[in-house]
Amino acid sequence: MSLILYTKNIMTKITRWVVLGALFIIPFLPLFVANSFFFPFITGKNFAFRILVEIALAGWVLLTLIDARYRPRFSWTFVLFSALVVWMAIADAFAVNPAKAFWSNFERMDGFVTLIHYFAFFVVAGSVLSADKLWRKWWLAFLGGSLLVCLYSIFQVMGVYAIHQGGVRVDATFGNAEYLAAYLLFAIAISLWQAFESKRKWLRYGLFALTALELLVLYFTATRGAIIGLVGAAVLGAALWMFEAGKRGRTYAAVTLAALVILIGGFFLVRHTPWVEQNPTLGRFASISLSDGQTRFTIWHMAYEGFLQRPIVGWGQEGFNYVFNKYYQPSLYAQESWFDRAHDIFLDWLIAGGAPALLLFLALFVSSVIALYRNNVSRSERIILLSALAAYLFQGLFVFDNLFSYVPLAAIFAIAHAGSSRPFTRLQNMKSISELSFETIALPVTGVALLLVLWFVNVPGVRAARDLITAITPSPDINTNINGFKQSYADHSFGNQEITEQLVTFAESVVRNQTATVVDKQTVLTYAMQQMQAQVTKVPNDARLRLEYALGLRAGGDFADALTEIHLAEQLSPNKQSIYLEEGIESLQSGNPQGAHDAFNKAYMLDTSFKDLAAYAAAGDIVIKDVAGGKALLQKVYGTTIVDQDILLLAYFQIKDYPDFIATWRQRVVDQNNSVDAEFGLAAALANAGDLAGSRAEIQAAISQHPEATSQGTAMLNQLQQMAPK
Numbered sequence: 267m268s269l270i271l272y273t274k275n276i277m278t279k280i281t282r283w284v285v286l287g288a289l290f291i292i293p294f295l296p297l298f299v300a301n302s303f304f305f306p307f308i309t310g311k312n313f314a315f316r317i318l319v320e321i322a323l324a325g326w327v328l329l330t331l332i333d334a335r336y337r338p339r340f341s342w343t344f345v346l347f348s349a350l351v352v353w354m355a356i357a358d359a360f361a362v363n364p365a366k367a368f369w370s371n372f373e374r375m376d377g378f379v380t381l382i383h384y385f386a387f388f389v390v391a392g393s394v395l396s397a398d399k400l401w402r403k404w405w406l407a408f409l410g411g412s413l414l415v416c417l418y419s420i421f422q423v424m425g426v427y428a429i430h431q432g433g434v435r436v437d438a439t440f441g442n443a444e445y446l447a448a449y450l451l452f453a454i455a456i457s458l459w460q461a462f463e464s465k466r467k468w469l470r471y472g473l474f475a476l477t478a479l480e481l482l483v484l485y486f487t488a489t490r491g492a493i494i495g496l497v498g499a500a501v502l503g504a505a506l507w508m509f510e511a512g513k514r515g516r517t518y519a520a521v522t523l524a525a526l527v528i529l530i531g532g533f534f535l536v537r538h539t540p541w542v543e544q545n546p547t548l549g550r551f552a553s554i555s556l557s558d559g560q561t562r563f564t565i566w567h568m569a570y571e572g573f574l575q576r577p578i579v580g581w582g583q584e585g586f587n588y589v590f591n592k593y594y595q596p597s598l599y600a601q602e603s604w605f606d607r608a609h610d611i612f613l614d615w616l617i618a619g620g621a622p623a624l625l626l627f628l629a630l631f632v633s634s635v636i637a638l639y640r641n642n643v644s645r646s647e648r649i650i651l652l653s654a655l656a657a658y659l660f661q662g663l664f665v666f667d668n669l670f671s672y673v674p675l676a677a678i679f680a681i682a683h684a685g686s687s688r689p690f691t692r693l694q695n696m697k698s699i700s701e702l703s704f705e706t707i708a709l710p711v712t713g714v715a716l717l718l719v720l721w722f723v724n725v726p727g728v729r730a731a732r733d734l735i736t737a738i739t740p741s742p743d744i745n746t747n748i749n750g751f752k753q754s755y756a757d758h759s760f761g762n763q764e765i766t767e768q769l770v771t772f773a774e775s776v777v778r779n780q781t782a783t784v785v786d787k788q789t790v791l792t793y794a795m796q797q798m799q800a801q802v803t804k805v806p807n808d809a810r811l812r813l814e815y816a817l818g819l820r821a822g823g824d825f826a827d828a829l830t831e832i833h834l835a836e837q838l839s840p841n842k843q844s845i846y847l848e849e850g851i852e853s854l855q856s857g858n859p860q861g862a863h864d865a866f867n868k869a870y871m872l873d874t875s876f877k878d879l880a881a882y883a884a885a886g887d888i889v890i891k892d893v894a895g896g897k898a899l900l901q902k903v904y905g906t907t908i909v910d911q912d913i914l915l916l917a918y919f920q921i922k923d924y925p926d927f928i929a930t931w932r933q934r935v936v937d938q939n940n941s942v943d944a945e946f947g948l949a950a951a952l953a954n955a956g957d958l959a960g961s962r963a964e965i966q967a968a969i970s971q972h973p974e975a976t977s978q979g980t981a982m983l984n985q986l987q988q989m990a991p992k
Contacts, residue, residue, distance in 0.1 A: 277704060278333055285325035285394050288318040292387070293408040296415050296449060296670055299439050303731040304764070305372045307430070307441030311669055312375035313724055313731075319383045319390070320723070324716040326390045331699045331708050335397040338389065339687035342633040343679055350626040351385045354378055354583065357619035361582020363805055367618075369760030370584050372731055374606070375669070377583045379723065384676045392680035392687075401681060402463070405456050408674065412453035413476055415439060419446070419483040434546045436486045445668045447492035448661060450484045452674035454496070455654035462646035488547040495661030500526055503653035510645055561601055562609055562664065568593040569608035573616040580620035589617060591809040591839035596873035599843050604810050611662035631655055634682035641685030651678055730759035738768050744786045747772060748793060755797070763811070766801045769794045770818040777821045791822045802831075809838035813845055816852070825856035843869040847882055854920065859889040866913075877903055878911065885917035893923060910934040915951075924955035942972040949982060958986055 292315060300310025329336040338344070358378045361367035370377030395401045419436045421427045429436055435443035454477055461473035484492060504526070507519035536542055537552035572581060572589030581588055587606045608614050615624040634655065638648045658675060699708060737750030751772075754765045773794035776782050798815045805811055812835035819828035832849045839845060846869035853861030866886035870879040880903040887896035896917070897907040908926075910933045918927035931948040938944040945968035952961035962983065969979040 277701070278329065281325050281328045281332070282394070282398070285322045285329065285390065286398075286400070288322035288325070289391055289395065290404065290407050292318055292673065293404065293411040294414075296411055297418075297439050299441075300731075302735055303728075304734040304761070305375075305731070307439070308375050308669075309372050309727070309731045312380065313728055315669060315673070316380070316383050317720060317724055319387050320716060320719050322390045322394075323386045324712050326394060328704070328708060328712055329394070330693075332704060333698065334694055334696070336393045337690070337693045337696075338393065339684075339689055341637065341683045341687040343630060343637055343683040344389075344392075344687065346626055346629045346633055347385055347388060347679060347683075350623065350630065351382055353622050353626060354381055354619050357579045357623060358582045360579040362585050362588050362807060364582065365760070366584045366763075366805075367582035372727075372734075372761045372764050374584065376667075380669075380672075381583070384672050387673065388676045388680045388683070391677060392684045395680070396684035402460070404677075405460055408677075409453065409457050409460065409473070409476060412450070412457070412480060415446070415449070416476075416479045416483045419486065420479075423486055434486075435488045436483065438483075440668075440670075442668075443487040444489050444492070444665050445670065447484055447487040447489035448658075448665065448668065448671040449674075450480050450487070451492055451495055451499070451657045451661060452654055452671070454480045454484065455499070455650050455657065456674070459647055459650040462650070463644065485547060488550045489661075489665075490550060491661045491664030492657075493551060494664070495657040495659075497526065497530065498660040499653040499657035502656045503649055506649045506652065507645075510649065561598065564595050564597055565590075565605060565608055566610055566613055568595060569610070569613040569617055573613070573620070576620060578620045578622065580616060580618050580623060583618045586614065586617045587810065588807065591842070594839050594842045596841050596843060597875075599873060599876050599879070603844060607666040609664060609666055611659075611665075611667055614666055630679060631659070634679055637682035637686035641682070643685060651681070654678065726757045726759040727761065730754045730757040730761045730765065733757060734761070734765055734768060737765075738772060744776065744782070744790060748790060751793075751797075763801055763805065766794075766797045767814060770798055770814055773818060774821045791818070794818055795822065807838060809835045809842070809845070812838065813848060816848060820852055820855070825852055828852050829856070841872055843872050843876075843879060846872075847879075850882065850886065854889060854916070859920070862886055863890045880904070881909055881911040882913050884909075885911075885913040888914070888917040888923070889920050891921055893921075893926070908933045910937045919954070924951075927951055928955055928957075940971060942968055942975045942978075945971070946975075946978065946982065953986060953989065958989060962986055 295311050295314055295318075298310050298314055300306045300313075303309040303313075326336060330338070355378060358364060358367035366377070368378045370380065391404070395404050415438045418427065419438045422429050422436045422438065430441045431437050431443065436446065437443045438446050440446040440449065457473050457477040457480060461470050461477065464470040464473060484496065501523065504519045504522040508516045508523070511519060533542075533551070542548045542552050569586065569589060571593045572586070584606065586608055587604065589608075590605045608617060612624060615627050635652060638651055641648075654674075655678065658671065733750055733754040737747050737754055739747075739750075741747050751765065751769050755762065773790045776790045777787050779787075795815075795818055798811075798818055802808075802811050802815050812831045816828040816831035816835065819825075819831065829849065829852050832845060832852060835845050836842075836849070846865045850862040850865035850869070853859070853865060863886035866882040870876075870883035874880070880899055884896035884899045887893070887899065900907050900909050908929050910930060915927060915930055918924075918930060928948070928951050931944075931951040935941075935944040935948050945964060949961045949964040949968065952958075952964060965979050965982050965986070969976050
């Protein structure tokens, strides 16, 4: 009997350490960047998280069979989280694109497969860390990861490490300042909580110092939504402390509230001073206004319209791009071309799973708040965790989630669940399995299941993310790239759409490459169009895919089929100006100036407030030889008839209006401060107009001003020599 108990204890210990090992690595995943993967800041962290959770889940299943302490327990937080997962499985099954709703893509690594991993993390952490009373150590590990992330950020501020997204907004190992800021909101709350709870002075003061460092790094992210979330959480926390604490605590809370009011009020008063406006970080905070948020308001309205169309099951996870296309507002023309998120977590849930999804998500918060108030926890734990949840919700009004806003959120849910849970009687009373059953049935079955899950959930994506990097890396032999793309497809991952988009972009670059052979151009373009056609057939209602397919067809000179795809894209997104602009260019290149005129004019009339759209409309007039009408529009919008725009240069060249063509090129030289490219472009324009002497003089002047371009200028002079009449 003693031998059996000893063996059982050994099995429990080994399995427990496997689970704990996986759980305690997760807090350090923010540091992991898989540079050999496509989207290295996203894919590496997410694949690693999935693998660790799968290992922890397998170990936990074994633990539940041999030790009743680790078995699932009932709480309303557990029930609501389970209901959310079940509902999203239903919603994703009815999604516009169910495959993408389930698997997501490399750029986001979201979707149902990630949601169920968050749930598994919630269950395992809530069981194991609570049963073994290891939550404090896990959170300290989380803060250890936060310290390393903050140190990396400080090196970015100092210029030792580059900021990956450019500019001055630090992004650490997240590659995105907003992702870093969301992570820091939780880190700040946890470090404060652990500081208040710590009995050791050196640790307490060290954690307060870490909090200060995290606040400093959050400032350097210049993320306005997170700052608003932090201020809102601080106000809530101070108010709760005043309500719950004794006289001394109320005094401290009142001082904190007063300091916040003074700080915010003082900043408001000096927000228009030069030292604020000229500071890249403070200037962003000072620019917060309703007008500054107009783009977000427009996107939110589009999301709401999409919700009204599918209020029950939504559009599925990763479904917002369909809403964006269908309800696109022309006022967004100057923004980024494609949005795949509503940039509001509440609207994102409405789009993903309809009203039930949002209600279940919010109910999770309510159940957690109730649990924290009913649990026998300290005041600091209760108030600070509630403030962390509030900060998450505040900043969630303006951003969308990522892996390390979800992980600490799921961990807080797990704490709330564990503290308010009670056993499922039947599960608790089940007998533990025997050593023989464990070794001959449970362990092999669980091990095989784990290997299958690890393989099918992760390996194809890991391979494709790696092989795609090989495919898009420049190579002297085009076949190396093509083979890389073929291998990426052969991996059978969820990233085929992104692989195809990269393939089309690569094919277009090869077609434009003057050193590439005709055979290479034809080979890669044919392959790209075959893959894009297959992708469009699989996902026919994506306007972005249709437009990308059209651009690839145009690169190969297939203007008729390109126009067909553009017309289909217009049906899917009838108010998107960029699609009509592409239609106009296709029409112009296929010899249909009237079609170009009509398309350019339609794009302009959707919203006449954009100057460059007026240039397209003027070009449309010019190509049908209504030069006076085009110039009248330019005069009205720009205050001049000579406007430096590529489309106008193309239009003048198309009708052989060389005086205006050359005048526009001269304006470009002025606008670009006599850059060598502009001057050589003017020289080429003069040559096209037959003014070889003027072209030669322009080239010589460019060489004189830009000696570094002598070889290029000499080559152009030699070409002019060959063009001269003999």
